[in-house]
Amino acid sequence: MTDDDRLLTDLGAAVKAAAAVPESFLAAGRAAFAWRTVDADLATLTEPAGALMRGASRVWTLSTGEVTIELEATEDALVGQVTPPAAGSIELTGRDAGTVTAPVDELGWFTLRPLPTGLFRLRLTPSIGSPVVTEWLTL
Structure with a gap:
C-alpha cells in the first residue's frame, strides 16, 4: 500500500x-x-387471538375502556364504527406507506381506502374527547 x-x-x-x-x-x-402520542389513549385488541375471521373478512375490536373501535377489512376497504358514536376523523398510518384520513360521521361510521399493506395503525380524533391511537395491526 x-x-x-x-x-x-x-x-x-x-x-x-x-x-x-x-x-x-x-x-x-x-x-x-x-x-408524539402522549396525549392519546391507546386502544388495544380485546380478543386475545387478534383478528377474527368472518367469511372472507377480518374483524378487530379495539378498546380503551371508554372508546371502542370495531374494524372490518373488506375486499377493498377498512370499514369501522366508533362507540360511543362521535363525529371526527380517523387517520390510517402504514409502516411502509403514507397516511390516509377519512371522516367519521355522527353515528361513528368510517371507511378507509385503499386497504393497507403490511403493518398499520389508526389515530381517531373525535370532535369531543381525547384522541385514540391503536396498536399496530396487520391484514
Whole structure:
C-alpha cells in the first residue's frame, strides 16, 4: 500500500467518523419520538387471538375502556364504527406507506381506502374527547 492509499484510507475514516451520529443523539431522538402520542389513549385488541375471521373478512375490536373501535377489512376497504358514536376523523398510518384520513360521521361510521399493506395503525380524533391511537395491526 502506497502512502497515497494510506492517506485516502485515513481521510475516508475521518470523514465517516465526523458524519456518524452519536448514540446519545439517536437515543434522544427515539425518546422524543415516543412522546408524539402522549396525549392519546391507546386502544388495544380485546380478543386475545387478534383478528377474527368472518367469511372472507377480518374483524378487530379495539378498546380503551371508554372508546371502542370495531374494524372490518373488506375486499377493498377498512370499514369501522366508533362507540360511543362521535363525529371526527380517523387517520390510517402504514409502516411502509403514507397516511390516509377519512371522516367519521355522527353515528361513528368510517371507511378507509385503499386497504393497507403490511403493518398499520389508526389515530381517531373525535370532535369531543381525547384522541385514540391503536396498536399496530396487520391484514
